[in-house]
Amino acid sequence: MTTAEFIREYRERDIRQLALQANRFPDVDMPYALDQIQGWQIARRKLPKWAACDGVIFPPHLSMEQCSSEPTAQYKLNLAMEWASRVGHASRMTDLTGGFGVDFSFTSCAFAAATYVERNEQLCHIVEHNLPLLGLNNATVVCADAVEYLSTVEPQTMLFLDPARRDEHGAKTVMLADCTPDVVQLLPKLLEKSRFTMLKLSPMLDWHKAVDDLQGTVREVHIVSVGGECKELLLVLSKVVESELKVYCADLSTASDTSSLFVYTPGSSAPVANSKLKTQNSKFVHEPNASIMKAGCFDELAAAYGVSPVSRNSHLFLSDEPVEGFPGRSFVVERVTTMNKGELRKALVGIEKANIATRNFPLTVAELRKRLKIKDGGDVYIFATTTAEGEHLLLISRKYR
Incomplete structure (x- = not known):
């Protein structure tokens, strides 16, 4: 064989x-x-x-x-096409940190010509073999160091970088300054050599600090999640297009479909007043998706969708009516109870299983589950949280639609 x-x-x-x-x-x-x-x-x-x-x-x-998934790579292609259209130029792009070539194989489709650059010779051979099989005939493979190649490359429509996020011992790094190559040091050359640059960074990175480190050159921040998990942080840098910084919170479902997208300008909304929970009222509770949680844009979210936070640190939102298009999950609140034993016993009648989440609550999920004596699973969702007045409550809910 x-x-x-x-x-x-x-x-x-x-x-x-x-x-x-x-x-x-x-x-x-x-x-x-x-x-x-x-x-x-x-x-x-x-x-x-x-x-x-x-x-x-x-x-x-x-x-x-380390390579991208198809949904996130497709997102980057759409973003590259949008920006190429915005700058009125789609002639050529260079991926300076090619890796396995997944992002390159997608983003290169937005341009007439594309160059893949990678210093690992083995990866270059693999990509050179794979690209024709994938139907990509506009690409050139170059085995070179990103920094050295950047100094010689002709001006491009787009430069793409996915800096290595591991140190010399193989440990993961998340700080921009700890990545290789050093994007901050390369910044003047990136701006000189491209109409726009797309950076793919760790989802663990503090995007506020990254924007500050890049000295006013970031035009867009894209926080991309798939399946409820934050996967990528994308920054678009440009000196060509002058505009306010915008943050895009995308939650992807399939390779060609964006299930939700929330766009905002940081600092554009005043804080929204906390909700006053009443045990006798049936309300809707809304849980933001992973991209929103990473962005931390809770005031902007509340203002855009007309929802009220349970408290400043709960990251749960309430409304009296359904909220169509909310970027996350929505639930119908069937009962609200304090941690009083008598109230709990009455509120939990008939509930043997439930999905439990704690937000700004003194107990962990495991500790609360043990106290409630409820198994995991089923179609009941219990959100344990703390109100602005410091009261510990359980929101017993079911998914809306």
Whole structure:
């Protein structure tokens, strides 16, 4: 059996079990085969179009772990197209930190010509092999250091950078100054060589500090979530387009669909008064999505959708009526109870299972679940929170629609 035949036949098997059976397949390049099988298994979930493409070569595990998913890569393509249209130019782009090439394979479609730059020779060979299979014929692959190449490149419509976020010991870094290459140091050259630059950064990064560090050049901040988890922080830098900073909170559902998008200008709204919860009123409770939580734009959200915060630190919002298009999840509040034992017993009658979340509450989910003696799951949602007056309450709810 050849290595290629082995990969095709066993690609749905557990790689740990396959590794233990290596002696059975003396003609198979087992380290390479296991890399390809593991890569394909990740791609089937993360990059289904790539997994479905015959002949694509996958890199070692770390590159697969770090690469974008199809939904986030598609988002970057849409963003590149929007900005290319805005600056009236879509001739060429360069990705200075190409990696496995997922982002490049998408964003390059917005331009007449595109250059992939990567200092890892192995990745360059892999990408050079994969691009034609993916139908990309406008691309050039260059094996070079990003900083050195930037000093020689001709002016581009877009430059793209995804700085390495690991130190020399392999530990993850999230500070802009700790990334490689140093974007702050490269800033004058990036502005000189592009009409706009797109930066992909860690979702753990403090975007306010990143904007400050980049000295007034950031025009847009995009906080991108998939499946309820914040995945990427994108910054668009430009000296061409002068405008107020805007923040985009995107929650993606599929590769071609944005389930919710909230756009705001930081500091544009005054604080909204806290809600006065009453146990006899049935209200709606709204939980913002992960991008909103990362952005911290709670006043702007409340003003835009006419909802009221339970308290300044609850990050839960209430309304008397349904709120269409709210960027997050909405629930019908069926009962509200304090932590008084008698009230609790009455409010929890008939509830054996529930999904519990704590927001600005003195107990953890595990501690509260133990106290309530309720199993996990079901269609009941209990939000444990604290009001502006310091009262601890449980909002017993069910999903709206």
